[in-house]
Amino acid sequence: MKIDFTTVWTILQRNLSFFIAGVKWTCLFAFVGTLIGFIIGVVVGGIRAVNIEHTDRPFVRFVKKVLLLITRFYVWVFRGTPMMVQAVFIYYLFKPVFQWNSHSAGMVVISLNTGAYMAEIIRSGIQSIDGGQLEACKSIGMSFFQSLVYVIMPQAIKNAFPSIGNEFVVNIKDTSVLNVIAITELYFQTVSIAGSNFKYIETYFITACVYLFLTTVATTVLNYVEKKLDVAENSNRKMIVESH
Amino acid sequence: MDAILEVRDLKKDFISEKVLKGVSFAIHKNEKIAIIGTSGCGKSTTLRCINLLEYPTSGEILFHGKNILEMDNINQYRASVGMVFQNFNLFNNLTVLENCVLGQMKVLKRPREQAVEEAKKQLSKVGMLNYISQPVTKLSGGQKQRVAIARTLCMSPEVILFDEPTSALDPEMTGEVLEVIKQLAKDGMTMIIVTHEMKFAEGVADKVLFMDQGVIVEQGKPEEILENPKEERTRQFLRRFIEK
Numbered sequence: 001m002k003i004d005f006t007t008v009w010t011i012l013q014r015n016l017s018f019f020i021a022g023v024k025w026t027c028l029f030a031f032v033g034t035l036i037g038f039i040i041g042v043v044v045g046g047i048r049a050v051n052i053e054h055t056d057r058p059f060v061r062f063v064k065k066v067l068l069l070i071t072r073f074y075v076w077v078f079r080g081t082p083m084m085v086q087a088v089f090i091y092y093l094f095k096p097v098f099q100w101n102s103h104s105a106g107m108v109v110i111s112l113n114t115g116a117y118m119a120e121i122i123r124s125g126i127q128s129i130d131g132g133q134l135e136a137c138k139s140i141g142m143s144f145f146q147s148l149v150y151v152i153m154p155q156a157i158k159n160a161f162p163s164i165g166n167e168f169v170v171n172i173k174d175t176s177v178l179n180v181i182a183i184t185e186l187y188f189q190t191v192s193i194a195g196s197n198f199k200y201i202e203t204y205f206i207t208a209c210v211y212l213f214l215t216t217v218a219t220t221v222l223n224y225v226e227k228k229l230d231v232a233e234n235s236n237r238k239m240i241v242e243s244h
Numbered sequence: 245m246d247a248i249l250e251v252r253d254l255k256k257d258f259i260s261e262k263v264l265k266g267v268s269f270a271i272h273k274n275e276k277i278a279i280i281g282t283s284g285c286g287k288s289t290t291l292r293c294i295n296l297l298e299y300p301t302s303g304e305i306l307f308h309g310k311n312i313l314e315m316d317n318i319n320q321y322r323a324s325v326g327m328v329f330q331n332f333n334l335f336n337n338l339t340v341l342e343n344c345v346l347g348q349m350k351v352l353k354r355p356r357e358q359a360v361e362e363a364k365k366q367l368s369k370v371g372m373l374n375y376i377s378q379p380v381t382k383l384s385g386g387q388k389q390r391v392a393i394a395r396t397l398c399m400s401p402e403v404i405l406f407d408e409p410t411s412a413l414d415p416e417m418t419g420e421v422l423e424v425i426k427q428l429a430k431d432g433m434t435m436i437i438v439t440h441e442m443k444f445a446e447g448v449a450d451k452v453l454f455m456d457q458g459v460i461v462e463q464g465k466p467e468e469i470l471e472n473p474k475e476e477r478t479r480q481f482l483r484r485f486i487e488k
Contacts, residue, residue: 054299055318132333136392139295140347140399141323150346154337 007202015193022189023210025103029178029185030171033110037171038164040111041118042157044071046148048119049126053144071119078116084177086113091181102181110175114167121167125160126152158229165222172214186210246309247272248402248434249294249325254303256289263289265458266303271403271436276429278445278466279438281455282481287438288330290455291405294436295327323351326396326404330411332388334380340367340391341376344398352399359398366394370424386417390424397428404428406437442485446470454478 012019047067056064078086090112091105098104129152137147157164176187186207194203247270256264264286271277279287292298294305296318305312312321335343344363348354354362367373370390375383380391389409396404406425410418422444429435429448439445445452445466452469454462454477462475473479 055296130331130333132329132331133335135297136327136329136333136335136395138297139322139327139329140395141319141321141351142347143319146350150350151335151337158337 003201003205007199008205011193011197011199011202012206015189018189018193019186019206019210021184022186023214025183025185026172026175026187027214029106029110029175029183030168032107033114033175034168034171036107036111037114037118037167040115041120041122041164042153044074044115044119045122045126045156046153047071048075048123049148049152050144075116075119078113079120082177083109083113083174084180087178087181102183106178106181106183110171110178114171117167118164121160121163122153122156125156125163128159129155161226161229162222165218165226168222169215169218172218173211247306248308250304250306250309251290251294252304252306254290254293254305255301256286256293256298257301263458264293264300264303267455267458267460269453269460269463271434273402273434274432275434275451276449277436277451277453278449279436279453279455280440280442280445280469280481285455286458287455288407291327291407291436291438294405295322295325297327319351323347323399324402326399326401328389328392328396328404328406328409330408332385332392332412334388334392334395336379336381339377339379340372340383343380343391344395347395348398362398363394366397367391369397369427370394371420384417385413386420389413389417389421393421393424393428402434404433404435406435406439408438408440410439410441442470442482454481456481 048071050064050068052061052064087106087109090109091100091102094100094105126148133151133155134147137151142150175183175185178185179188179191182188190203190207194200197203250270252268254264254267255262267286267290269277279290281287289298293300296312300313307315307321307325312318315321335346338346341360341363344367345356345359348359348362349356352359364373364376367376370393372387372390372394375387375391380388383391393404393409409425410421413421418441422441425435425437426444426448437445437449449466451463452466453460454469454473454475456477462469462473462478469478470482473482
């Protein structure tokens with residue numbers, strides 16, 4: 001059991017362009033997937049927080065029920081199956097329809113998968129806001145949609161920021177499963193490189209280091225942003241103390 | 245003179261109990277009604293039903309003679325009946341000014357400049373004009389409640405419902421809020437106040453309703469109800485209050 005660091009260095013030099021190409025795709029998939037997943041999550045999570053009100057007209061009530069059912073089904077399916085399975089299934093299922101390549105399919109899969117998790121994160125973020133604010137919105141005549149957009153959602157997103165950021169870190173690692181549909185991300189490249197040089201330990205050592213580097217950078221940036229959000233509040237507090 | 249609001253035989257059942265067992269009363273323009281009674285007697289539920297935060301099990305709520313339970317646009321009605329909550333329920337993501345501007349722009353469709361002007365006018369009325377750019381999360385309880393009152397006033401309501409507006413406040417902050425409400429009363433605002441502040445009720449109200457176990461036991465001029473009650477239950481309630 002040992003790692004030969006001379007070999008590590010040689011492998012890195014010989015395959016640098018492949019590693020870089022892999023990192024590029026990994027970052028792109030993780031970033032775009034998280035971003036689109038976040039947008040899906042805000043919409044779906046918002047819908048899942050809808051209450052059916054006594055004052056709703058029958059048609060509104062019907063639409064709400066249908067939307068709730070669809071979103072619940074979506075979250076159930078995408079959180080309940082592995083992304084690897086989703087990738088293969090969706091890629092081949094829609095290939096005759098969209099004539100798409102595996103990279104487009106991969107982008108859709110990671111976005112939909114992330115969206116399902118984000119929806120639950122946003123929903124719990126919404127539930128963490130005390131119900132009184134929603135009542136206040138109602139009492140001045142705002143619709144549920146208005147209350148959500150202007151009052152509830154901004155707070156829910158801010159409260160859920162650590163979990164939202166965590167999805168990005170998770171996605172950096174989880175893009176690796178997309179290798180099943182031949183997406184040339186970091187793990188896919190690693191498999192190819194190790195398959196030709198048979199130096200599994202050294203090749204995967206490099207890959208592990210690269211993943212660790214990427215997730216560390218992402219975590220550091222997210223922590224910084226998180227702190228910034230808090231700093232905004234602290235500076236306000238200072239301002240008030242001064243104005244007294 | 246026709247009543248602004250009339251409640252007829254209002255009943256509300258929650259799952260395990262009947263909270264309102266047939267409440268009827270009316271409020272006319274410029275009138276101030278105080279509702280008193282023990283906790284759980286249904287006084288808050290009555291207010292919440294009037295604003296449809298709770299949906300009545302049966303009965304009628306007439307606004308200028310029209311039954312609100314049959315109204316098409318409930319939000320327009322809600323905008324003209326203001327509500328001030330025990331826990332303020334300010335929008336925590338917004339500044340003092342924006343709390344007062346939001347409803348005007350989104351519900352009353354006022355242009356921003358007009359909304360800001362109105363907000364400043366109402367905030368100065370409650371003595372909070374110097375705080376307009378501050379986040380509401382940093383205010384004291386009394387300040388929060390004054391902003392909440394200004395937010396309601398901005399909607400130019402015909403009636404304001406106060407749901408125990410000082411119950412969540414420290415004694416030293418109660419005074420500043422009661423002063424604001426007293427001033428509103430002097431200015432001729434129509435209001436229904438649920439309160440435990442008997443002295444305040446006596447000073448402000450034209451009419452006092454005493455509620456117990458989901459019904460109005462007795463109603464009349466404050467001096468009749470508070471000093472010379474006819475019903476035994478009212479006497480018991482007031483006696484306990486004096487002992488405290």
